[in-house]
Amino acid sequence: MGQGQKHRWVSGRMRDERAALYQGRVQGLAFHIESHQRLRGPYTAAGELLRQVVPMVMERWPEVVERHVVEILTMAPELRSVVPASRETLTSLAIPEERTRYYSRMRTMRLTNGVVDFLKKITVPERLGRLQVVFEHAGDCEVLDGEFLSTLLRRVHAEQMELTICTQGDAGQPLLQEALVRYAERVEAPVLAAKETCVNGQGEEILTLAERFVQSDGTSDRSEELTAYESLPERERQALHDRRADELTALGDTSWQYGAIPWHRERGSSALMAMEALRHALEYCINIGAYEATVDFGLRGRKWADWSDAHFAHMWAFTFKTTNALAALGRTEEAEAMSMDALASTDSVRVQTQVAYATAMLYTRHHANRDHETARQWIEKAISYAQTIEDEKMRAFRTVFYNNGLALIEMHVNRIEEALRLVTEGQQLLNRVLAPDEHLLHRSVLIHNKALILASMKRYEEALADFNRVIEIDPNYPEYHFDRGNLYNKMGRLEEAVENYTHAIEISPPFPEVYFNRAGAYSRLGMAEKALADYDYLLDIDPTHLDGRLNRATLFLEAGETALARQDAEEGLALDPTHAQLLCTLGLIEMAEGRLDAAQRALTAALEIDAGLLEAHVNLSVLLFECDDAQGAVDALNRAVQQHPEANVLYFNRAWALQSLGHWQEAVADYSKALELGCDEAEEIRARRETCLQALGTN
Template sequence: MTQTQKHRWIVGQTRADREALHPAADAGQGIFVIDAHRNLRGPYTAAGELLRQLIPTVQKHWPELVERHVVEVLSFAPELRDVVQASRETLTSLAIPEERTRFYARVRTQRLTHGVIELLQKIAVPERMGRLQFVFENAGDCEHTDNEFFATILRRIHPAQIEVTLSSKPEMEWPMVREALDKYAERIEAPVIQRTAPSGADPLELAKRFVQSDGTSDVAEEIAAYESIADEQRQALHDQRAEELEALDQFSLTLGAIPWHRERGSSREAMLQGLKVPMDYCLNMGFYEACLDLGIRGRKFVDWSKENLEYMWAFMTKSTNSLAALGRTEEAEELYNWARENTDNPGALMQAAYATSMLHTRHHQVRNHDTARYWINQALELAANISEEKMRNFRTVFYNNGLALIEMHVGNHEEALRLVMEGYDRLVETHGLEQHKLHRSVLMNNKSHILSALKRYEEALEELNQVIEIDPNYPEYHFDRGNVYSKIGRLEEAIANYTRGIEISPPFPELHYNRASAYNRLGETEKAMADYSYLLEIEPTHIDGRLNRATLYLEAGDTEAARLDVLEGLALEPQHAQLLCTLGLIEMAEEQMEAAEKALRAALAADETLLEAYVNLSVLLFEKEDVHGSVEILTTAIGHHPQADVLYFNRAWAMQSLERFEEAVEDYTQALQAGSGDAQEIFYQRGACLMELGREEEAFADWKLHLADGESPYLDTIQQLAPALTHL
């Protein structure tokens, strides 16, 4: 987004200094001033409060906008369930804690953010609310989810439509936000306002002000007074404030201010529950940074003793789940090892064994399926000792599903299929059709993946049809079914499934990427281009999307646009072989042959097996009359791709031009044996080489085959040399 008008970044050491530059909040004028401090409501403190102020008006006047983005709205501001109906629930969102066996991907919060930003774009138009202004105070103290929101809204929305002001201390701790501010915002220094410290103020009253601010106050006198009063007085203030907030019955307060106060209050049980409840919610919602933070805070107050084990395990295992989702898998395994050192509780050891197995087969960057198998077997042995039959059966089915994943990863697809099918049947037999609906849907979806890997596509579709029937609002299922249709060439049906997934999901980059590919295969390049462009709007670092759009631009003759995409991609990944190859093609299209050769050789330096780079470099060298160089490149390429007909064809052509006719005949023959689609051309050229070698009978046989394939551009030549053939 190129822009001259910019958003604003107000910096100053104190809130009072910065607020002097804030506009007055006035919803009637479209001005919203919001405190972003994470202490207040945890995840989406800022963005959630913005929606709490906006959505009632939007719901009243333009309810269709809210309906389209209902998942995002209720994820940001759960209190709005009193205003907005949750119309797109899934088995995942509805599952009770005891049956929650699937968690969201870490990218979900970014998808939610894009959806809310698109809702805001639809609101801030002249026919609705017009231009809006958002001011976010304490932006440097925001929670991770608001960090994503700030960075994304600064990038995606032009200040002429919505002006965003972040107000913070000069030191911005979030690199993503700082980068966006540097690029899209004007930095404004707040003047220092001289203030006189109040004299004779009651320390307890000053301390109370700090507590009432939920720890967000930066007034030095309030902080000093808070630290100076007796522990009992501080605890009493926090207890009182927690009770006041709980009486408001606003769920998001349980994610921020209430646990903050309970940690500092007098009741240990209230404190532990005050941390555990929001931690469970944050894990289920995919707010993994917040879940991890709450788990770390909770573990400070408990140990591995029997009376503390339930809390310790909850704080630990939800931390490990979050670490795995965030890609911090080594830290997760360290915590499980720590648990094994400190408890012999069978339930904890069983869950730790399963989770460690999944780290090794799914999450670690370097996977070890043998180690994963060892740990899953440990989990299964412990599950077999569970006395309660239903729990024993569920755990066995659940862990065998993990074993099936390992079997998939090592190529034992039939065994994986057996485990999943037996698990489904066992779950239905012991729990019926009303319990564990979520996990049954997971098993059905896993079965479809295995069937697809076995190329049993119709059966995979049958399974997906059933799982979509029972969980129609889960977009990943439509994505998976679209992928199966795409594999078997039923592209219209693939597109319909990708489209349905887009309709019911927050922005989901992979849906647009795959739909663009399907459109492209159908020759609907304008629709493919639109999907690639939207993909790059929400995920500008998507390398394959940028490469594919550059290719479409190049095919359309727009080399300038193609070059911009390629250069954007190379700025992210300078040694990306396909991008370098495409740059070479752009240079060739613009007849910059030296630059083209440089780019194609760079592509091969990055990937010595890249067929497209070899083919185009050989053509370029041939056109530069470096035929020997072309032959050398093609010979190297054939070493990597011995079945590639195009390489033999191109080398045969080069050999023919060098009058090395025997070698040309041999290469043309190899191209035919490799299934070349240029058989008619090959028969003529091989015949011409055979004529040069004096092998007239063989040449005439080739030309006869050439003529049998249809009209020939070489008819005059053949009539002169073999007139009898043209009269057959």
Template sequence: MNTRLWRSGPDVTASEPADVTVSCHRRLRGPYSGTGSLMRALVPPVYERWPDLVGEHAIEILSVAPELKDRIGAARETLTSLAAPEEQTRIYAPVRTRRLAHGLVEFLAAYVALSGLGALRLAFSDVDEADHTDQEFLAILIQRTQRSPITVTVGTRGADLTDELASALGRYARPADVLAGGFAAGTARDQDQLLRAYIDSDGTSDNPHELDAYRAADPAVRAELHDERAAELVRDGDWSLRLGAVPYHLEHGRDPAEAGGDAFHEAVFYCARMGFWHAILDYSPRARAAVGPERAEPYWHFTGKMSTALAVLGRSKEAEHFYLEVRGRYTLPLAQTFTGYALAMLYTRLHPPELRDHHIAKAYVNNSVTLATLLPDAELRTFHTVFQRNGLALVEMHLGNLDESFRLVDEGLEQLDRELPAHRHLVHRSALIHNRARVLAALGRLPEALADFTGVIEIDPNYPDYYVDRAALLQKLGDSSAALADYDKAITLGPPFWEIHFNRADLRSLLGDTDGAIADLARVVELEPDQLDARINLIGLLLETGAAEAVDPLLQEGLRLAPGDARLILVRGQLAWESGRTDLARRDFDQALEVDPELVPALASRATLAVESGDFGSALSDLTRAVETDPDNCDLLYNRGYVHQAAERWAAAVADYTQALGLPDADVGELLRQRSVCHRELGDPASERADLDAARTASGQAVPAGAV
């Protein structure tokens, strides 16, 4: 098969060899086959010269190349990363792999800058056979290295690419050579040599002669060679081969059910622990086929992990089908307990909103609570009872029963402390404290919630999510400096996390640190260009600070990503208006309102254009729609009152000014002065004098910023 090449980055001649060339075929090492191989090639020499750089990115590096731990040491640990498999109750969201990818891209950029390399040339082959993690990394690498000396060559033999990678290649890369897939005759090889060559390629060879020899071989001989290759890789190879080549060989070996099942178990449970959910969707169907439903324990475990992967990846209806398969097939207490809890989570938070039903969720989880209390092993009984009741607490919260939710979580903590040794199930204990803090916050018991957030940070100080939640609570409590410190700390604890920068930008803006807010929002847009809220907020701050020249590229890229977004169309219209192109501005305001008829800034802007042209009727129509959408907006009421006044509708203007005066952010002096004019025109001198006297008392206030 022919290989299609794509290149992004600085112009280099095709004859220049890559500094590092890796295969991304998932059959080799599963998730991060290519990215991990890149790190195995680069990190050891980088560590010799710049160990601090490697240390800063140790979480990302060890997540994709775990065998490097012997060279660079362990990453910063959390209770989650330290937990024994049987105590692992927290799962990572799918976005974690994006964070890892961003961190690795920044590691590469920092390495190039420190080394003074003229260019770093990277080549990735077999990308169409790559796991989602490698394709995600490549898409982010290509997107973020457009103005860097990093050249990326991507080789594919098919079209099986993620939408994100295909888009990145189409936008940022250029087609290079198409390499013919023919195979030179070379030294003649007999069938046995061809067979062994295919086996030694770990099933990745596309040489048709080797593939034909493999297919024609005696199944028993083939199985024996698979087992021999697996034993060799386990004995002499990197650990990460157990995520790709080893289970591949053992599922085709002499004992797929036992040896293959064990290999898949190791790979599936490792990937579930790391949040590599797409890989589980590759392994689990193969594992289920290898062990068969007659082997109940491994079969339902593989089905459960596959269903969890489907659920967290947004395929909840498929997940429900497989959970129900397990419930219908087996009477095993733990299988019924687990699937009942999982179905409850689908119905209370993972299904699309239109399919959620908290009462169905409660029925499922109540059944699981009952089963958990009947387990014969004392420790399992305690743990699973508390775990299921924690799930019930979430359902009760969604039903609005906050006091009951708090009781369930609080009593669960007490039961764990009373019935289990203090060193057992630390992850779940920390999750319960965290959940109790969130329920307390929802109940308005903020000091108690703060104490719990602080307590969980003390026992798990390297988990960034806790700092983010505490920062939000501290902000509510008015302790902005402490909230800012928590955001700062969270940013240092792991790979890039755009949400923290978004939250910190909001806080910095409230504190008057516009430059800091701009920097944070720019960081969000750099990491995830399709985060439109951040992009629009950034554009707004840049316009406020007079940095209009920086707005156009942000706006154009936003419109490319979301051409129908009303807020971006509005900004385009406002820029046209400021440059004197009122016809273009009006067109964009109309278009924005076709997309979002209740977009208040577009209504206000179009009303202003109407006032400037003397069309008071259209202006009042738009401002009335705006006030109906945002009735407590002082500026809108002032503006409508002003238009009423300009149209000599004095009583209507008085009504708007009076309503605005009752709002907390009212510009009292200006509103009174304008109302006094209306009273004069209405022939009410006493009210006019009263307003003027009151306006003098409230003097010194500015005209509302949004006034037309």
């Protein structure tokens, strides 16, 4: 965001005090949003904003809603009654027993950026125009709302959509706190005179105050209501929570089930209803990729359940889904510890089997220090357990599923042929044993994995056939189009790569990789303007994408826009001062602007970080040569040749420098080596070598 008007951050002890600062200010088309995570869990704030805005947009500009249907329905599931779900995938449609794929942790940022794009499209003069939105209790929002609000603050200018973010003090989410400090003007609400309320008496007055606290779903900031609530006998409090949970359930709004309803059930009179509510919320959250919330519900659920037969199904769900979420969040040590606790707590073969598989994935995918041999030992346990399953179909499915995990391990240790065998035989087994409509999701995963393996083996036509097949089966899964685009890119079929990247963009919430790769394809096609547009958007949704910043700086430099190139290089280096390629690019910018000493410092610094960076070697030698230091150029190229003995450009440049020093024989040898390695400047090299031979008197 530029230096224009800032958003507002209103902090104050009480809601009434905060409201006094914005009630008279917020006018026109305005929305008031409750953001406390206790209400609707993940996306309480984002979902409520969409519930208020989308119906009016759907009536007038349905095509805008359709473009963002995936993110809208994920954040506000109640809108399925208004917005058709037009982009279902095998992943989203899979029944619980067949759900074998979970989303990347990065998906939630894709969803956020998609909704921000939607809001930017509708807050233009020809549509809704400028909006004002007040987010109350934002300091108590859930992690994903913190991600959403911080992105909204950064990407949307206050002139287009003014945000008023209300907190009691500092924000609870670090991302939101950082964004508020940077993009909002903080105003402290004055303390209002306290209202006289007696809570020391008995009877109706105390009960009324306690009911208000429960009706607020625990979000009230009035101390007298909390005090009255806490003074009630436990059975009376439970009755209030039971009644409120029943009321919310009767409303039929889906998202209450992921916030207030489980909170009330935990404080109600039925332990079984508490476990059921927590498990339902847990299952939903892991399926949409809300992993922090999954962990929260899982840990809360484990306090109610145990490993007895009566509770086993709940306890295993709370444990297994929580470990999956912890792994996705990179909290792998916690995930493994919880899995080992499960092994020590029950002799269930099901638990032993799934823990073995999950632990194998920790060691081959998630742990910071991967140990593929340990992963192999665990996966072999899972495969062995699978052989004991009596049901033929389930035995086949589990065997293939775990062998697919083994194939991943084989890929990681570069046994690619073995990985291909495991996946291929798995496909064949499932096709023999299962009905055509059974386990469609995992069967599509196997086709996709086989395509990726074949692509890594450079068996491109076979890989393409499998990509085509899986896209036919699951056409709305964007990663398949993205991966097929990557394959076309490798095959040099750039127009088809762009076509696939574009289709992935059209059916998916935005993700940085597809814009980065399409920009690269555009650049190779000579479409610099389109490449720059993709890099611009990429860096809008992900300002920390260093390779995107590097590539845009390079395009700016090639276009002679050195000031813009410098801005990208310097902003990238502010994020990572040790990024050798950015330092090299900065050196080229300094050269283009005639700052030769600064250029030499930047190129030297790049090589100190990465001694094998070919571009830095080449450009440092060119710089030294242009500074009349031919011997320095030769010395630099001597070091470069040690790193890159097959790089023809190094021999060509060194020969040129040697020739200028009168070292004719050495220059001839380098020109000959450059010709041997092959290059585009063959005619010029022959002419220069001829000149050196004449100087030697050998021609």
